[in-house]
Amino acid sequence: MFRPSVVFVLLGLCLALFPSATAGQKKTPERPKPRKYRLVWADEFDYKGPPDPRKWGFETGFVRNKELQYYTGRPENVRVEDGMLVIEARREKFRNPEFTNRKDKNWRLNRAFARYTSASLTTRGRADWLYGRIEVRARLPRGRGAWPAIWMLGSNEENANRLADGEIDIMEHVGFEPAAIYGTVHTEAYNDSKGTQRVGRTEIENPAGEFHVYAIEWTPEKLDFLVDGRVYYSFPNERRTRAEWPFDRKFYLKINSAVGGEWAGREGIDDASFPQLFAIDYVRVYQSK
Template sequence: MTFLTILAFASCKPKLVWSDEFNYTGIPDSVKWNYDLGANNGWGNNEQQAYTRLSKNVRVEDGHLIIEAHLDSIDGKAFSSSRIVSKHKGDWLYGRIEVSAKLPYGRGTWPAIWMLSTDWEYGGWPASGEIDIMEHVGYNQDSVFGTIHTASYNHIKHTEKSGKVLVHDAAEEFHVYAINWTKDKIDFFVDDQLYYTAARSENDTFKEWPFDKRFHLIMNIAVGGNWGGKMGIDESIWPQKMEIDYVRVYQ
């Protein structure tokens, strides 16, 4: 390999452009994270939690971000949880997004690591797109899903494009949930193993592929709802938490 070839290879290697290693204690880094708050009429999915920024629901300790859902009463909802977002503090067009996480356990939990459009240039959901890097429901404990939603492909129409992978110890061990997002496709990974690809068609419009605008990251635990509560909610399992070891974005 020539010196010029080595330089060319090095120049193509993705570079870390944004991260949070959670090597501190207390509230999440305000330079990097905002919050979605409140009950918001079930967040479009008839969910049963209200989101807060209280330390019982979101905090950094022992090198991990903790998002924790409790059976209590806030804003007229039986459960409290947290939903942390990088909007306007971490927004990207294309790249590899990796999150090392350990998931909650039990019927009624609905954790997600996902992305929404920052600027909504194609219109409201689902027109501007959604990328679900990792989605999980506690009544289907061994399965993890990666999904895209668009105007043409979404769960309202039952046309969403989605892949599933078995992760038997998702609640016991950390796994790296990731996407590699390029102009023409989004690859979904668990622990560097590719399990699904959503690809842009040759004749697409933004209704099929709105993924040419910047997106931001969201991490949360919902409770119940149209999918998470499909088999009911086990009231004996709370509190439940999702632990995040790190978030890393490469471009």
């Protein structure tokens, strides 16, 4: 979710916004679990209302990457309906309660109002895992400026160094590349500040119009990144130091939909695309039998 500083190419034009999060979509028959795994955690979103507080917490405020949205836990921005989790990025004027003054050098504090709102969910403090298969079936938001992400961070509460703990970006997408999906790892040795980040990229059909399954398979030997069961990138454990492979500790999950920022905002924002809807059918975590 913290992005590389390379230049990406516009692949196509944004299409018209779907009128609702679930219109015209039905849940597919439940897939059998992978044979070598057992299901250890899941949210099927087979209820209605706010996300299950036993499983999910929220980030709030202006959080990272100089993104334009203010994250909230309001039902306008995040809810479970029709058997799916819906994260709704909205174009609206929203007061920043942490505002100080416009000259403050902290970008989180010098904005009196946000122009957009959205939501970011996390399992931090509720659930984390070491190794296994993490998969999410989702339909992505459409529109220039959209930046949905499914990602993981190390659970080491004592270490404030994100790179030392590691980051796994299971899925990232930016609206100005309508077909592209990215999977990335960030570590002390491999990161965007050094220009050494390790990133995989693939293109799929209509990620904002159809549901796809985004997953990683994580073992002591490697991280595989998959879309619809197909591995498109692998990151091996080179068995050097933790600077290259910090992925031997538990990680927790985040799911969010950002607006603009240092990557997704490079081609501007299409205000006509709002609300931008990120629909998640299920989240499942498997571990070896």
